[in-house]
Amino acid sequence: MSETVRTHLRVRASELVGRNWLNTGGKSLDLEALRGKIVLLDFWTFCCINCLHVLDELRPLEEKYSDVLVTVGVHSPKFEHEADPVALAAAVERYEIHHPVLDDPELETWKAYTARAWPTLVVIDPEGYIVAHLSGEGHADGLGVLIPELIAEHEARGTLHRGNGPYVAPEPTSGTLRFPGKALYLPSGRGSASASSASDAGAAADAGAAAGTWLVTDTGHHRVLELGTDFHTVLSTYGSGEKGHADGAAGIARFNEPQGLVLLPEDVAAKTGYDVVIADSVNHRLRGLSLADGSVTTLAGSGVQRLLETGPARVDEDAAGFTGRLGDHPLDVALSSPWDVVWSSKLNAVVIAMAGVHQIFSYEPLTGDVSILAGNGLEGLLDGPAHEAWFAQPSGLAEDADGNIWVADSETSALRKLVISDDGAVTVESAVGKGLFDFGFRDGEASEARLQHPLGVTVLPDGSVAIADTYNGAVRRYDPAAGTVSTLARGLAEPSDVIVDHTQVAGSEPLLVVVEANKHQLVYVPIPKEAQQVDEGAVQTHRPKSPVAPGLMELTVRFTAPTGQKLDDRWGDPTQMKISSTPPELLVSGAGTSVGLLRTLELSSDVPEGILHITARAAACDGPETEDGEIPDHAACHLYQQDWGIPVVLQADGDTDLVLDLRGMD
Known part of the structure; x- marks a missing residue:
């Protein structure tokens, strides 16, 4: 089928229940108050990098359809800290969320809508009925088709009400810095004050230059600051402070939530013409900063988030796996939320915590080569050879005296280590942490x-x-x-x-x-x-554990291509599932990777509980179709993917089937 079909089965949306509302001026909302609007529920948690991606995907739709579309963020926390209302309010401000947010610490609304993964999107029509249930990222194009269809349908029926939504902006709380991300020490002689590029910062600048200075990613202000050792004296500013992407002089360059930064060795900096590599997270790029003149250059990253394919799409074992060197030019390589960077003396390269795809990349400044260093793209905690290891949103890096790299692996609450041999081979070990x-x-x-x-x-x-x-x-x-x-x-x-x-x-x-x-x-x-x-x-x-029965279980992942797209079956079945479990003994059979979105699993009766790890992928390409029904040459294609970690408890009267939505339409 080339078009999304919505059935006539009308399911009434459940009420929105939680502890509190944010971004509403202190008012509580319910579905009755939102009747007449298209409501988009975004189930998210602020630790989740995929949820942050979806926030950015939705912004253009929210702006375009501001008079008919109301997005409601339903914050359903994973970690204990995320249930703190003060921490949630800070996250809503930090990520510039401009729609109402329901604080759902007990997961009441999460359970009412049978959400099973972060992020999950649910579309409710102006009459209060569910019309779509979507998991993962990459649904903006499909929503861009569905929303106009709903507008036309409900305008004709007289059930659409145009006008302002319920969003009320909160008061800002920051000062010179706004949600700073990472910091870097600049030794005397390397900072801009030492190079006399900070102009007239006075005696404080001179003192700071003599002792060294600190470079800080002022993440919430979309810029980078050089501070004196008092952490208050601003010596230099890099970036205009306006969100975006632009190279050039310090005052005109633009970043989008920059995070990690690393100082290159002096000999490497002399050859490249820049001193610092910056992980420009929301731009999905690496940037280079010259401290001598303040200029900013894009080093790597196309600006397209990784996993969104732009050519003919195939789903196979290597789609998100270990492939070594990527692309012929660093500016053509898709990255995904680079969060931290560190220099590896053994590899003579910048090592990158690529949070958005749960992998570790490397970038060689002298050649421009971008490579996957460790991680096969699956989310979780698994040690071993680099190409077999699993990470979960790696976010911090540091090199030790032996040249090994320590990793703060945030979503598994773990401390990991990349052990790098003299020949460059990498093995992953865990020091602290158990799992997702x-x-x-x-x-x-x-x-x-x-x-x-x-x-x-x-x-x-x-x-x-x-x-x-x-x-x-x-x-x-x-x-x-x-x-x-x-x-x-x-x-x-x-x-x-x-x-x-x-x-x-x-x-x-x-x-x-x-x-x-x-x-x-x-x-x-x-x-x-x-x-x-x-x-x-x-x-x-x-998260509630799903009761399942030991023995055979039928697993189905539902996927419907958006209107105007067609499953890319030019090389066979364009869908795939990868399944494993913690502990491994939970799955008697059905583990592994194979095509298709249907799988029969066998669950052990000897394991009382565990976690099913499921990754589903589907590839679809834009139409219109040719006369013979084939996808036209040079069509834009898209890879849809979602990882689920589903806690289960084994009991005799538990479910014998499991249905998940990669992209389900009602």
């Missing part, structure tokens, strides 16, 4: 210790590792020699990065610099001789 749904605040033996969505990591002078344990509001320390975790500091407001302070004189107390994102500041934190010991327990995500 396990987190907490517990010190002690690393095997039992727990973190909660860490975003930053650095290596301390003694070889131990400090972790910005973001959702615990803490800085933690992992000691590889002892195999233990301790707490260095707590009471911080979402620390997003941690860096060893190199500006202190010999003999003084060692300090860490912590980027305290939700207080819009950088702070010094002492490194105590004896760390605190914390045990506030281990926690699992309180």
Whole structure:
């Protein structure tokens, strides 16, 4: 079928129930108040990179159809910290969400709409009936067709009401910095003040240059600042502060939520003409910054989010897998939310935490080569050879004295390590962390210790590792020699990065610099001789576990191509499922990768509970079709993908089938 078909089965939308509403001026909303509008429910959680992608996908639709479309964000938290209303309000401000948000900490509305994954979208027509249920990213084109159809249908019936929606903007809270992301120490001689490019910053600038300075991604203001050691004196500003993408001089360049940054070795910088590589997260690009003249250059990334195919699309084992070098030119390579960068002395390359596709990439400044370094694109925690490993939104990187790379793997609340051999081979190991749904605040033996969505990591002078344990509001320390975790500091407001302070004189107390994102500041934190010991327990995500029966289970993933698209069957079945479980013994049969969106699984009666990991993909291309029904040459094609981690509990009267929507229409 080339067109989306909506059946006449009319299912009434469930009421919106939660603790509180944001972005409504203090008013509560219900579906009756929204009658006459097309309502788009966006089930999200602010830790989820895919949810952040969807926020950006929806912005053009919200602007275009502002008089008829009301988006309602239903915040259904994964982590304990995300249930904090103060943290949610900060996230709504941070991500510039301009629609009402329902705070649903008990997942009441989530369960009423049978959501099973973040993100999930549900479309409700002006009469209050569900017309579409969509999982994952990449649905903007389909919604761009569906919304005009609903407008025409309900205008003809007299059930569409045009006019302003219920959004009310909150008061801003930030100052000079707004939700800073990452920081970088610039030693004396490398900063702009040392190069006399900061113009007239006075004595404070001179003092800062003498001791070194700090480069900070002012993420919420879409720019990069150079600060003195007091963290208040602004020495240089890079970027106009206006969201977007533009190269050029410091005052005209544009970023979009920049995050990680790394200083290149001086010999490499001399050859490339830029000093700093910046992970420009929402632009899906790497940018280069010259500290001498303040100019900004795009180094890698096409600006198209990775997994959105622009040529003939095929789904096969390597679609999101380990492929080594990517493309012939770095500006043609699609990236996805690069979150942090670090220089690898062993690889002579920039290593990139590619959060949006759960992988680790590399970029070689002297050749421009972009490669997949580790991770096969599946979301979870799995160690082993680089091409077999699973990550989950890697967000922080640091190199140790042996040339290995430590990784803050945020969605598994884990500390991981890339062990790089002398010949460049990479193996992935886990030091702390259990999996996608396990987190907490517990010190002690690393095997039992727990973190909660860490975003930053650095290596301390003694070889131990400090972790910005973001959702615990803490800085933690992992000691590889002892195999233990301790707490260095707590009471911080979402620390997003941690860096060893190199500006202190010999003999003084060692300090860490912590980027305290939700207080819009950088702070010094002492490194105590004896760390605190914390045990506030281990926690699992309180998503409801689906009761399933042991034995045979029929798994179906529903996918309907959007109007104007056709499944790309030029090379056979254009759909695929990849299935595994935690523990592996949960699946007696049915695991592995094969084409099709139907699979018979066999669940063990000897395993009381576990997690089913399911990845579904489908490829479709734009029409119109040719006379023979074939997809025309050079049609734009799209890859749809969603990962589900579904907690299940085995019981005799449980379900014997499981139906998921990659793109379902009612």
